[in-house]
Amino acid sequence: MNSDSAIQALGALAHDHRLAVFRLLVQRGRDGMAAGDIAKALGLPNSSLSFHLAQLQQAGIVAQRREGRSLIYSADYDAMEALMGFLTENCCQGAGCAPSVAQTKEQC
Amino acid sequence: MNSDSAIQALGALAHDHRLAVFRLLVQRGRDGMAAGDIAKALGLPNSSLSFHLAQLQQAGIVAQRREGRSLIYSADYDAMEALMGFLTENCCQGAGCAPSVAQTKEQC
């Protein structure tokens, strides 16, 4: 994780609809959700949602896979942890006070 | 932490200069840093830095205090944890895979 990719991830999350999408996907876990279903769940026009999904994917915090006719999106937990680690890096002059977020990885 | 305040915090961090400021302050710990010193450290015009500091403060992830003539800024660790907790809320259908970031608080 470098500064540029962190900015992209943060910027992707820093939006009403995108944050809602991401949190929905985080709750869904590995199964993810089809684009159309997300649009229905959040009451967004397909074209708008598509725009936002592209940003989340481009930022690397959401993954896409095809299943039948549908495109399924899911949250990328590894990327989420990497982002958190980056934000707390060398916290308090390297006094080792950054939380160990490593456990998220195995548990998901 | 609600959606709006999370968006503000994420948006505040989703910028080149502001992320650099925040990470610098995270490393500094409670001591923080005067506005002028931050500007010097990052090579930014005072007016630009002031604009960005205001956003970080408005977002609640950076605190301000006066010391002599200087205004000292420091990272708000509690807010940072709250943000992380919000992002991982009900992760994987409530299977309890969210990292416990609570430890950061006591250690800083």
Next chain:
DNA sequence: AAAACATTTCGATAATAGTCGAAATGAACT
């Protein structure tokens, strides 16, 4: 191969964010 279906791209428009020099504010020291 054609029809049905899910999703993305296009296009035009509106709104918000970032930049930095110069002037203004306001606290502190003498």
Next chain:
DNA sequence: AGTTCATTTCGACTATTATCGAAATGTTTT
């Protein structure tokens, strides 16, 4: 009380982002 010093506000400009209907793309199924 006036001067100095640190920081913020102002103003004008440029660039980026968000919106959504309609058309296009590309997959699957019959």
